[in-house]
Amino acid sequence: MMSTNPQPIDAALIPRFAGLPSFMRLPVFSDPAEVQIALIGVPWDGGTTNRAGARHGPREVRNQSSLMRKVHHVSHIAPYDLVRVGDLGDAPVNPIDLLDSLKQIEGFYQQIQQAGTVPLSVGGDHLITLPIFRALARQCPIGMVHFDAHSDTNDRYFGDNRYTHGTPFRRAIEEGLLDPKRTVQIGIRGSIYSPEDEAFAQDCGIRVIHMEEFIELGVNQTLSEVHNVVGKQPTYISFDIDVLDPCFAPGTGTPEIGGMSTREAQQLIRGLAGLNLIGADVVEVSPPFDQGGITALTGATIMFELLCIFAQSLTTK
Numbered sequence: 001m002m003s004t005n006p007q008p009i010d011a012a013l014i015p016r017f018a019g020l021p022s023f024m025r026l027p028v029f030s031d032p033a034e035v036q037i038a039l040i041g042v043p044w045d046g047g048t049t050n051r052a053g054a055r056h057g058p059r060e061v062r063n064q065s066s067l068m069r070k071v072h073h074v075s076h077i078a079p080y081d082l083v084r085v086g087d088l089g090d091a092p093v094n095p096i097d098l099l100d101s102l103k104q105i106e107g108f109y110q111q112i113q114q115a116g117t118v119p120l121s122v123g124g125d126h127l128i129t130l131p132i133f134r135a136l137a138r139q140c141p142i143g144m145v146h147f148d149a150h151s152d153t154n155d156r157y158f159g160d161n162r163y164t165h166g167t168p169f170r171r172a173i174e175e176g177l178l179d180p181k182r183t184v185q186i187g188i189r190g191s192i193y194s195p196e197d198e199a200f201a202q203d204c205g206i207r208v209i210h211m212e213e214f215i216e217l218g219v220n221q222t223l224s225e226v227h228n229v230v231g232k233q234p235t236y237i238s239f240d241i242d243v244l245d246p247c248f249a250p251g252t253g254t255p256e257i258g259g260m261s262t263r264e265a266q267q268l269i270r271g272l273a274g275l276n277l278i279g280a281d282v283v284e285v286s287p288p289f290d291q292g293g294i295t296a297l298t299g300a301t302i303m304f305e306l307l308c309i310f311a312q313s314l315t316t317k
């Protein structure tokens with residue numbers, strides 16, 4: 001039987017390079033209640049401390065997402081048959097006002113939360129996750145599986161500025177949105193400002209799996225650790241593209257060598273099926289630093305991997 005769910009434009013009828021570039025070539029909706037999973041862009045990088053450009057991420061990920069097909073080649077999950085998925089456009093932002101942007105992004109995600117829709121977002125820099133949490137985790141702190149080269153739990157930058165893409169998870173913990181004991185960070189590496197940089201994350205009980213430990217553990221043992229830490233309570237997945245080695249994802253603001261391969265990241269995400277998933281994002285894709293669209297393609301593919309486990313989890317809940 002033909003599904004009545006929204007479907008991507010069929011690439012056998014209209015070639016992939018034609019038409020308007022929505023996420024996964026899906027129809028665009030303005031009412032979140034019309035879909036179960038909303039694909040959303042957050043074109044904002046006002047929290048970036050060094051090389052800006054992630055504001056251009058959503059448009060390029062939409063463009064590269066035209067390469068995605070309809071069925072996952074390993075799990076055979078067909079997300080568009082299982083659930084209603086659509087492109088919900090971009091969250092409203094203000095490129096010259098950080099606090100106004102945080103407010104506008106939070107307001108947009110409040111509407112999504114009220115509609116009972118699950119957001120799968122593309123940034124933007126990593127500060128966008130904070131207003132998303134403010135909307136999704138108001139009732140009760142959530143858990144998180146966090147892929148990143150950086151812990152993003154710093155305190156202040158350039159004097160007394162508390163909001164940058166290096167601080168979102170310290171703020172989320174302080175605000176009672178994120179439960180540090182149900183948080184696992186994977187792939188952390190690179191030079192740090194001082195030996196005390198990691199004290200906050202360690203002291204509040206975040207399970208930090210540095211890149212070196214991930215190499216020791218391998219994919220399967222890392223996954224059992226992740227499932228132990230986050231358990232069956234509501235959990236968010238935040239995927240900073242810089243968790244990948246710059247040879248796989250050069251188009252990002254803060255690259256760190258010695259990172260994960262795209263294959264390892266795909267295996268890890270597939271292993272997150274079965275978690276109680278409430279939302280996810282892919283952040284820090286920065287097209288001005290990209291080469292031939294490879295990082296945007298990677299972002300789009302990670303988004304499809306996430307979409308598949310989300311479609312499955314919504315269907316089996």
Ligand SMILES: [Mn+2]
Nearest residue numbers: 126148152240
């Ligand atoms: Mn980050």
